[in-house]
Amino acid sequence: MTDLWVRQAISQLNADANRSADTHLLGFELPAHWGIELYLKDESVHPTGSLKHRLARSLLLYGLVNGRIKEGTTLVEASSGSTAVSEAYFSRMLGLEFIAVVTASTSTEKIKLIEFYGGRCHLVDGAGQLDVAARELAAQSGGYYLDQFTYAERATDWRGNNNIAESVYAQMSAEPHPIPSWIVVGAGTGGTSATFGRYARYKQHDTRICVADPEGSAFYEGWKTGNPDYVSGTGSRIEGIGRPTVEPSFMPGVIDHMMQVPDAASLAAMHLLRAKTRYFAGGSTGTNLYAAFKTISQMLKNGEQGSVVTLLCDSGERYTNTYYNQQWLDDQGLNLAPYTEAMEQFLATGTFEH
Incomplete structure (x- = not known):
């Protein structure tokens, strides 16, 4: 029999879920004639400020x-x-x-x-x-x-129970393209991509999952080579995503595509997001956004229309001394300008040349 303290603890956690589990789905404006909508699920508004x-x-x-x-x-x-x-x-x-x-x-x-x-x-x-x-x-x-x-990957109920995937699909129900063509997420543990991938398959949605991986992470090479024991040896400078080894929670079988994103591109996208929308986000959000832009450029090239959903993972307030600090960027040898120019060109023309 479950003891009283454990029962009370579970009740407290469930009460927190009722108060805070759902978060806003924000739009990122793209040219209307593209016929593609981009959304960011804002996980920074949780009580502790992040997807985690x-x-x-x-x-x-x-x-x-x-x-x-x-x-x-x-x-x-x-x-x-x-x-x-x-x-x-x-x-x-x-x-x-x-x-x-x-x-x-x-x-x-x-x-x-x-x-x-x-x-x-x-x-x-x-x-x-x-x-x-x-x-x-x-x-x-x-x-x-x-x-x-x-x-x-096993602690999250991917069938429903108000997980992030169920929330996204419910919020998309009245949008022009309610079933996303692509969901783009990063991988820290791999739990989020596993949840989205499993839920989409369970509900038989025609949604593809793209995982955006920062440079130095083992996930991309492990997925590309099919080697679950791949070790990168370095890890990632983008906090919250990327690992030096392929973690047990990473489920490559539910992923349709992976994309490796340079650190400078991640941070350039993070800065561009703030400049275009005033959304103040961290580096992992930049990784997601850059990969979403490249995904959309490929959709345009293929003549596809639809919707793309990605995540705003946490607030930029956590990175004022690093990712938003020009001296830190200089010390790290990160030049954001080429990637900023490539994204501006993409938003103006729909093509990505970087």
Whole structure:
């Protein structure tokens, strides 16, 4: 029988879902004669400010219903930042201690948010050390390792239950092209692309899934070569997506296309989004948007019309000292201008020449 504390914890998480699970679907204006609409699902409006709010809630529910999280359990996560922010929020809600293992390069803004919600940060030098350190801390504390990179795809109910895919299709129902031709997402754990891909197939929708992968990530090469053990050795400078290894939650079989996006292109698209719409987003949103633009250019080339949906993953406020800081961009050797020019040309002509 489920004990009283676990029942109350599940009720609290479900109540949060009722309050905040649905988010806005925003339009990005394109030339009307193209016959193509572009939408951004704004996940930055969740209480913890990112797409990872959904994942964190699902991971805690998964631990609770499997009997791994109980009253007094210390929770541990390996994270690039945003997942840990959301998990810290839910851990505090349930009165549980939370330890986030993050890389030393994680933005100061994210570390402060983890600590704001009562979490404690354990810093490691590189992404390749996250998993080992998290497992060690969980063992030392007698706690539970939430392990987003393993459990993301199975913790989320892809059939429905107000997941992000169900929400998008419901919000699209009155649009000119209600069934998206393409859904474009990045991959951090692979859980989001797995959810969209499975849901589209389950509902028998003619929607294709494109995963946009930043440079340095292992996902693209692992998908292209069919090697689930591919290791890139570097990881990604775009926080929240890209990994040095192909993670267990990454489901290549539900993906129709992958696209590798240069870091400078991701950040140029992020800046262009703010200039064109005032939407203030982070680097992973830029990766998504750049890939969505290239997807639309190919649709135009093929004479196709329809709709494309991508994600606004988190707020740009978390990156004021990095992606929105010209000195940081210069120090990283990132020249955004060629990609900005290519996107401006695309928006004016429908062609992409970069």
